[in-house]
Amino acid sequence: MPPSTDPAARVGILTPSGMLGAGFTPESIERGLTLQPDVIAVDGGSTDSGPHYLGAGVAKTTAAAVGRDLRILLKAAATADIPLIVGSCGTSGTDSGVDWVAGIAEQIMAEEGLDLKIARIYSEQEATFLKDELDAGRIHPLAPHGPLDPETLESCTHIVGMMGHEPFVDAINAGAQVVLAGRATDTALAAAVPLMLGMPAGPTWHASKIVECGGQCTTDPRAGGVFATVDQQGFTIEPLDPANACTPISVAAHMLYETANPYRMREPAGTLDVTDATYTALDERRVRVEGSRFEPAEQHTVKLEGARVTGYETVSFTGIRDPYIVANIDRWAALLRVILSERVSQTLGLTDDDYGLDIRLYGHNAILEDIDPDSGPPREVGVMLLVNAPSQAAATAIAKVANPLMLHLPLPEMEYLPSFAFATSPAETQRGAAYEFVLNHVVDVDSPTGMFRTQHSREVSHV
Structure with a gap:
């Protein structure tokens, strides 16, 4: 018009x-x-x-x-x-x-x-169609992504065009x-x-x-x-x-x-x-x-968004208020990571390359991490352990190995066994499949509507 x-x-x-x-x-x-x-x-x-x-x-x-x-x-x-x-x-x-x-x-x-x-x-877009577009040189990355490979398209559970x-x-x-x-x-x-x-x-x-x-x-x-x-x-x-x-x-x-x-x-x-x-x-x-x-x-483009499974997650959360642990919380978190890695290797036979884990210290630096301007000691810290593994069973097993550590782990110089407080019972919560975005690319198109399909509730005439 x-x-x-x-x-x-x-x-x-x-x-x-x-x-x-x-x-x-x-x-x-x-x-x-x-x-x-x-x-x-x-x-x-x-x-x-x-x-x-x-x-x-x-x-x-x-x-x-x-x-x-x-x-x-x-x-x-x-x-x-x-x-x-x-x-x-x-x-x-x-x-x-x-x-x-x-x-x-x-x-x-x-x-x-x-x-x-x-x-x-x-x-939604089919990987086979997009691979043809990729082969034709019509798909381009947006920063910070690099060139796209066909395997990435095939790994996505869902791909949409914007x-x-x-x-x-x-x-x-x-x-x-x-x-x-x-x-x-x-x-x-x-x-x-x-x-x-x-x-x-x-x-x-x-x-x-x-x-x-x-x-x-x-x-x-x-x-x-x-x-x-x-x-x-x-x-x-x-x-x-x-x-x-x-x-x-x-x-x-x-x-x-x-x-x-x-x-x-x-x-x-x-x-x-x-x-x-x-x-x-x-x-x-x-x-x-x-x-x-x-x-x-000069060139109409359609942005692609796609996500794929990265593994399966189990999360555990404990609260720490012990004043000595809280005052040395970074050192405690580093110790937790080392000892947990050792025990997972001993009990489950897994290496660090077999799984991923994230220790987030809420109340300390979980959000801003090293750029947090507040350098004073926190009053209490919530420790979230997030485990990612190839299977749900493996992720939960690793979190269970961490359970006693997140309940009582002392620093080496402490002469008593501290007690922490799990937020839930059971302490481990299975989150299921975890996903990541893997597409930040655009497709050059000849028609702005060509990649999309419209279905009407019943036959209607053009007006």
């Missing part, structure tokens, strides 16, 4: 929260509808919570939480007769995640008597009223309808970036979602909660979030440039943004 030439044209984006299942008040959606939105867009996931959700193909949210939010949004979309778009369904955007959210949505619609056309957009806005546009043009998609850029789901309706790319992509996390661009992120209005010159943004506010600083600051460069952000179709953007307070709650630009890319 060519850009709109109507200077009065505007497109409203209602973003209820930063993630489906995170929760919001029904009142905020009711107020959002009074602002005349053209689309409701909400993210369904991300990689923020680590590789497990992609590797295992499961969601971090509960069906009850997703269903609660979806019920409100489906009814709102039906009332306003506007599309509802959810991206990265099921947290990581696997095909099973899309089907999981779609199943919840279909059940809700049956209960509420809603008749909405659903499109499912799948983003779609831009184009598959959403196609689905809506084909008649979909609810679009449930696999992995997508956080901005694409909000940008789709404004771009489809002819809004300029610069303001659209910038607005979509700002609304991606709901209320995070406001002075009170806990207060819910936001509403952006995109027009020919820029966009205006405001919170859905009348007691909340957007300020020039809170809006501009969101360009710092999850970006390597606060002025430029790459999308599959090009790069958003906000170097010359201006942020002006219209009143105590609303901010006006102008001057954003979008540079189309």
Whole structure:
């Protein structure tokens, strides 16, 4: 669709929260509808919570939480007769995640008597297809990753491609009223309808970036979602909660979030440039943004995300309050590692190369480690032992060898046997398969929709 030439044209984006299942008040959606939105867009996931959700193909949210939010949004979309778009369904955007959210949505619609056309957009990729693309020289690494080898593709339990806005546009043009998609850029789901309706790319992509996390661009992120209005010159943004506010600083600051460069952000179709953007307070709650630009890319790319099993984990956690141990906690942790390695070798016949273990000292330096500015002794320390081994049985056996050490290990010079406190009984908790991200690469594509498959709830005619 060519850009709109109507200077009065505007497109409203209602973003209820930063993630489906995170929760919001029904009142905020009711107020959002009074602002005349053209689309409701909400993210369904991300990689923020680590590789497990992609590797295992499961969601971090509960069906009850997703269903609660979806019920409100489906009814709102039906009332306003506007599309509802959810991206990265099921947290990581696997095909099973899309089907999981779609199943919840279909059940809700049956209960509420809603008749909405659903499109499912799948983003999972086959290793065989990607190996052909790799052989053709169409896959390239993103820093800090190096060149990709075929074995890495074959080792992944799930691989997804990150779609831009184009598959959403196609689905809506084909008649979909609810679009449930696999992995997508956080901005694409909000940008789709404004771009489809002819809004300029610069303001659209910038607005979509700002609304991606709901209320995070406001002075009170806990207060819910936001509403952006995109027009020919820029966009205006405001919170859905009348007691909340957007300020020039809170809006501009969101360009710092999850970006390597606060002025430029790459999308599959090009790069958003906000170097010359201006942020002006219209009143105590609303901010006006102008001057954003979008540079189309010479080559459209689709980013790949993939995860594979690294082993199986067992975790054990004990608390230490003995003042002498706490004052010498680094030395104690080093001793634990040495003695545990020796005993695992003696009892299980395993070498250090056969397994991995991590000792994390919570209350001391578990988060910042050597760069922690607080050099004073802690009052108490929680010791987490995380064991990774080729099998669950091996990981648990190693943690069990560590059990007496994590209960009573003294330093060599101590003349008494200290006692520590396990957090749970049994002390060892099996975590199952552990995963790691192994793909941070892009595929050069001829079509922005070619790697994605769309399934409609029933045959619909193009509009």
